[in-house]
Amino acid sequence: MTTAQAPGDEVAFDVGSGDALQTLYSDHAAMVFGYLVRRTGSRDAAEDLTSEVFLRAILAFRRFEWRGVPMERWLIRIADHAATDWYRRGARRPMISLDTPGLTLGDEGVEDQWERETVADQLYAALNDLSPARRQVVILRLGESLPFAAVARRLGRHEGATRMLYQRALHDLRERLTP
Amino acid sequence: MKTSDLEQRFARVLRKPDARLDRATRQRIALRLGIGSERPRLPRFLALAAAIMVLSLLLLLVLVGPALLPTGGGLR
Numbered sequence: 001m002t003t004a005q006a007p008g009d010e011v012a013f014d015v016g017s018g019d020a021l022q023t024l025y026s027d028h029a030a031m032v033f034g035y036l037v038r039r040t041g042s043r044d045a046a047e048d049l050t051s052e053v054f055l056r057a058i059l060a061f062r063r064f065e066w067r068g069v070p071m072e073r074w075l076i077r078i079a080d081h082a083a084t085d086w087y088r089r090g091a092r093r094p095m096i097s098l099d100t101p102g103l104t105l106g107d108e109g110v111e112d113q114w115e116r117e118t119v120a121d122q123l124y125a126a127l128n129d130l131s132p133a134r135r136q137v138v139i140l141r142l143g144e145s146l147p148f149a150a151v152a153r154r155l156g157r158h159e160g161a162t163r164m165l166y167q168r169a170l171h172d173l174r175e176r177l178t179p
Numbered sequence: 180m181k182t183s184d185l186e187q188r189f190a191r192v193l194r195k196p197d198a199r200l201d202r203a204t205r206q207r208i209a210l211r212l213g214i215g216s217e218r219p220r221l222p223r224f225l226a227l228a229a230a231i232m233v234l235s236l237l238l239l240l241v242l243v244g245p246a247l248l249p250t251g252g253g254l255r
Contacts, residue, residue, distance in 0.1 A: 022214045029208065030200040037198035047204055051211040120192045127189075142186060143193030174185055 021058045024071075029054075031072060031154075032079050038143035039083040039135075041124060049082045056082065070156035076140075080132050087128055126176040134169035141166055 032053050036046035056078050127135055133155075140151045152162040 021212060022209075025209060025212060025214060029205060033200040033204070033208075034195075034198040037195050038193045041192075041195075043197055043204075046198075047208060051208045054208075054212055119188075123189055123192045138189060139193060142190040143195070143198075145190075145194065170182055170185055173189070174180055174182075177185070178180065 020061065021054060024057060025054050028071065028075050032075055034144065035076055035079050035139060036083060038139050039080065040086060041120065045083075045086060049079065049086060052082050053079045070154075072154045073156040076136055076155065077132065080136055084128070084132075122177065126173050129176055130169055130172055134165055134172060137162060137166045138169045138173070 029050065033046055033050045036049045036053070037043055040046055040049070053075065057075060060078075127138065130138065136155060137151060140146050140154060141148070146154070148159050148163050148166070151166075152159040155162065157165070
């Protein structure tokens with residue numbers, strides 16, 4: 001029997017048992033889903049990817065690939081990889097369609113939304129160019145508005161190292177976005 | 180670009196009010212994973228209390244049960 005227990009988790013579970021996936025899902029689904037909505041910008045994509053993440057996680061457990069890292073950090077890493085694959089498959093974030101009922105070219109709302117989507121695409125592109133660790137810190141810090149201590153706990157890092165990672169990420173983003 | 184401007188721009192894009200996992204979505208994903216409807220887990224103290232109650236009842240039955248048998252109804 002192989003058991004897994006992450007710091008802060010209430011119980012260890014038998015990864016070979018049928019309840020392992022259910023326990024893992026119950027405890028971490030909201031966190032993984034939230035991360036993926038922010039990472040992809042799409043609830044539909046996040047829904048697909050969340051199931052993929054938990055399947056990958058449980059398969060990895062059964063292959064004994066778990067190396068004792070904190071559970072949340074490990075799941076975020078898998079989620080980030082799954083989202084990267086999603087972007088590579090060309091599954092772009094949904095754009096506004098001009099065929100959408102009720103929208104016309106002269107509609108100021110549409111133009112505003114189009115501009116917002118374009119800016120968002122640029123920011124997502126810059127985010128995708130970051131290293132996974134830097135990207136994760138930015139999403140947790142700015143997307144979830146978590147204090148550095150909480151980001152550090154979730155990623156299993158020291159707070160000082162997390163702050164440094166964040167500053168480096170901002171530096172990279174600034175370089176990418178400066179014309 | 181100032182750091183605060185950069186942070187604000189990313190925060191505006193990344194802060195998703197719809198990032199919360201609602202019950203329906205949670206159930207749909209659970210079904211896809213083949214774990215059916217998610218069982219709410221019984222808190223530990225409730226499970227412990229239930230176990231203690233069952234054991235107490237059994238003990239009571241063993242101790243008091245024979246005294247409740249009708250006189251002469253037992254084995255001779």
